[in-house]
Each structure stands twice: as C-alpha cells, then as structure tokens.
Amino acid sequence: MQRGIEFLGCDYAIMGGAMSWVSERNLVSAISNAGGFGVIACGAMTPDLLDTEIAETKKRTSRPFGVNLITMHPQLSELIDTCVKHDVGHIVLAGGLPPGWAIDKIKESGAKLMAFAPALALAKKLMRSKVDVLVIEGMEAGGHIGPVSTSVLAQEILPHVASDMPVFIAGGIGRGEAIAAYLEMGAVGVQLGTRFVCAEESIAHxxxxxxxxxxxxxxxxxxxxxxxxxxxxxxxxxxxxxxxxxxxxxxxxxxxxxxxxxxxxxxxxxxxxxxxxxxxxxxxxxxxxxxxxxxxxSVGMVKKEEPVADIIAELVDEAAAALESRG
Structure with a gap:
C-alpha cells in the first residue's frame, strides 16, 4: 500500500468513491481527515458549484483530496479549469474513455490524473495516454457500472499493468480482508463508496x-x-x-x-x-x-451509522490481521 500512499499523499491508500450528492464537502473532508483520501463527486455540477464545493472542502481539511469529473459533462473543460484554479492535486476522469485534450490539459496543469479501466485493452491505452493511475471497478459497485466483476477484472488486468503503474481496485469491497487480497495481487490501494454512505459525517437522509x-x-x-x-x-x-x-x-x-x-x-x-x-x-x-x-x-456489510474514522480503522485492522495470519 505504500506506493498508493505516496501517490495520494495520505495515511492509508483508501479512496472514497465519488457518489453524487453524498461525496460532498462533509464526507470528503472527513475521509481525508481520518487518513484516507476523499473525492468530491462533481457529477452534474456547474463550474460555479464545483468552485464552491472545493473551497468549502478546503475549509474543513488541510489533507489532500481529489475531484471526480464525468467525461461527458458539456462543461468538462471549465470544470478542469476550476480544479486547476484551486490547485487540486488529483483529478479522476470517469464515465467513459477520457478525451485526449482533457488528459493533456490535466497533465499540463501538474495535477495527477486517475482514470477507470474496464478492460485490459483500455488499461493499456490509458497507460499509453500517460494517465498516472488506473482504477479497476467491477460490477459489484453501486451507481454506474460495467459488465464484469471486480475479481475477474483484477485477475485480467493486474498481472499485465501493476508493475508499470499504480492500480486501485473498486467494487464490492466491504472488509479489510478483501483489501489485503487485492494488495497481494499487486494493487496499491482500494476505493470504497457504499461503506461510507452511513458514516455519521455523511449528509445522506x-x-x-x-x-x-x-x-x-x-x-x-x-x-x-x-x-x-x-x-x-x-x-x-x-x-x-x-x-x-x-x-x-x-x-x-x-x-x-x-x-x-x-x-x-x-x-x-x-x-x-x-x-x-x-x-x-x-x-x-x-x-x-x-x-x-x-x-x-457490499451494502449487506453496512450494519450501523458510525464515524468515518472508525470505518477506516476497522478496514485497516482487518487487512493487517489478514496479512499477519498469512505470515
């Protein structure tokens, strides 16, 4: 996980999934403050709304966090400008293969770029496009998803990519034992969304x-x-x-x-x-x-409302125990 920690600049390479209306200033800052890496879900926000959201998140944490942008957003260029204006260090492009101009614009700004790879061929294409990190998300995830399970995608992609660039795994992860397994396969970290929905800091109704x-x-x-x-x-x-x-x-x-x-x-x-x-x-x-x-x-593993810090601590303890049990 050290490679993922160094890339994100946090204590644990555990990213918060970008969930529209949920992954906003309160939850994002709480995840970052607890040692993870919060990610703002821009979704359908206008540049002005994103500008406010980033500013409000910065008021609540001094730790690194990222912004997730949807590639089909008609104002994608302006949204990237908003991220650059605030010196956002990590930008995630989701919802389709990132356009070349967007990749170039983000890279030229100095921000680190993350993108989703739903297949090995696309993972290799993104590597050639100079994306910094890949996220492999399987169909167990919530929200918009692809057709292949996380475990199959991890087996298909990690052996061919993990030595060349950092890869995060997402989709269906609810316990630390799964985190440990994906780290052993070559991932540098994970992304979780569902487990954080019922955090005390989440504004969800x-x-x-x-x-x-x-x-x-x-x-x-x-x-x-x-x-x-x-x-x-x-x-x-x-x-x-x-x-x-x-x-x-x-x-x-x-x-x-x-x-x-x-x-x-x-x-x-x-x-x-x-x-x-x-x-x-x-x-x-x-x-x-x-x-x-x-x-x-992984919603079946959400049993109660609890602080973000407790969720992250539990995941880390479970992962550590799993690795220790294997010697």
Missing amino acids: ANFKKAFIRASARDAVLSIQIDPRLPVIPVRALKNAEVERFAAKQREVADLLDKGSIEMAEAQLQIEHYWAGALRRAVIDGDIESGSVMAGQ
Missing part, C-alpha cells in the same frame, strides 16, 4: 441510511436497458418503484431519438440528468421509493 442498513447484497440490483439503440450504462441500486420508472424514461428518450428531436449525445445527457435528479430525491429528500437508492453489493 436518515431514510437513505436506514435503507442501506436494512438491505442485503441481493437487494442491490441492476437497471435494465430497454432499447438497444440507446447506450445506457447500467446502474446498481436498491430495488424499488424507481427501477420501473427508469424503463419508462428510456422509452421516452428513445421515442425522441426516433423522431429526430434530439441527437444521441443529448439523449445520453438526459439519462444522466434523470439519474442525478432521482438520486437527489433519495439522498437529500429521503424519498427512497421514487428516488434512486444507488448502492453496491
């Missing part, structure tokens, strides 16, 4: 947290793609009435495509804004029936 505490792994299900012409990235969330409503939304957007009313890029953006609104209803308003309760399959 009490209803949202209760849903997590009551849920089991099998309750975190995938959204279904209705129209094959509409490339919708699957979302993992706790099953509720919202899942059916999303199917209706897809049909509505597909109909607009048929009529030529919108282009494909706009169609994808509409889907993204839909999820952002549905997630806000659940996280902020506490509407866990008509809102989207995005959760990873």
Whole structure:
C-alpha cells in the first residue's frame, strides 16, 4: 500500500468513491481527515458549484483530496479549469474513455490524473495516454457500472499493468480482508463508496441510511436497458418503484431519438440528468421509493451509522490481521 500512499499523499491508500450528492464537502473532508483520501463527486455540477464545493472542502481539511469529473459533462473543460484554479492535486476522469485534450490539459496543469479501466485493452491505452493511475471497478459497485466483476477484472488486468503503474481496485469491497487480497495481487490501494454512505459525517437522509442498513447484497440490483439503440450504462441500486420508472424514461428518450428531436449525445445527457435528479430525491429528500437508492453489493456489510474514522480503522485492522495470519 505504500506506493498508493505516496501517490495520494495520505495515511492509508483508501479512496472514497465519488457518489453524487453524498461525496460532498462533509464526507470528503472527513475521509481525508481520518487518513484516507476523499473525492468530491462533481457529477452534474456547474463550474460555479464545483468552485464552491472545493473551497468549502478546503475549509474543513488541510489533507489532500481529489475531484471526480464525468467525461461527458458539456462543461468538462471549465470544470478542469476550476480544479486547476484551486490547485487540486488529483483529478479522476470517469464515465467513459477520457478525451485526449482533457488528459493533456490535466497533465499540463501538474495535477495527477486517475482514470477507470474496464478492460485490459483500455488499461493499456490509458497507460499509453500517460494517465498516472488506473482504477479497476467491477460490477459489484453501486451507481454506474460495467459488465464484469471486480475479481475477474483484477485477475485480467493486474498481472499485465501493476508493475508499470499504480492500480486501485473498486467494487464490492466491504472488509479489510478483501483489501489485503487485492494488495497481494499487486494493487496499491482500494476505493470504497457504499461503506461510507452511513458514516455519521455523511449528509445522506436518515431514510437513505436506514435503507442501506436494512438491505442485503441481493437487494442491490441492476437497471435494465430497454432499447438497444440507446447506450445506457447500467446502474446498481436498491430495488424499488424507481427501477420501473427508469424503463419508462428510456422509452421516452428513445421515442425522441426516433423522431429526430434530439441527437444521441443529448439523449445520453438526459439519462444522466434523470439519474442525478432521482438520486437527489433519495439522498437529500429521503424519498427512497421514487428516488434512486444507488448502492453496491457490499451494502449487506453496512450494519450501523458510525464515524468515518472508525470505518477506516476497522478496514485497516482487518487487512493487517489478514496479512499477519498469512505470515
């Protein structure tokens, strides 16, 4: 983990997953203050909103933290400028293969760039593009995910990449024993989202947290793609009435495509804004029936509300004990 610690500049190479509406100033600063590495979820924020969020996070911690930006955001360039203005040391590009100009812009600013690699071929392409760190995230994760499990991706990618660049593992990690296993395979650290949702410092609504505490792994299900012409990235969330409503939304957007009313890029953006609104209803308003309760399959390991520092300490102790037991 030392390699990951040196890259992030924190005590433990445990990154907080970027969860829209949840990974904001309070949780991000708490993770960094506890020795981990908090990451702001920019999501659909405007540059002005991100500017405020970074400034407010800096008021709450002097430790390093990062910002996660979505590649399809129409103001990606301005969002990068906002990060550069605040001397954000680490920028994560998510939601698709990063455009070359964005990679160049971030690298030229001096910030360290992290990107998601959903397959070995893309991992090698990102390496050639001079990305600093890869994140391998499997389908067990919450929110937008790919089709392959974390354990399979780790086996496919780590042996070919880990010696050349640092790799973090994400998706379905809920205990320290799993962290230890991925470190032994060559990863330098991990990223967790679901375990931090019920932290005391998380602003998620009490209803949202209760849903997590009551849920089991099998309750975190995938959204279904209705129209094959509409490339919708699957979302993992706790099953509720919202899942059916999303199917209706897809049909509505597909109909607009048929009529030529919108282009494909706009169609994808509409889907993204839909999820952002549905997630806000659940996280902020506490509407866990008509809102989207995005959760990873590790949700079954979330048993109570507790401080971030206790969650990180438990994960580190479990990982250390697992490694010691193996000599």
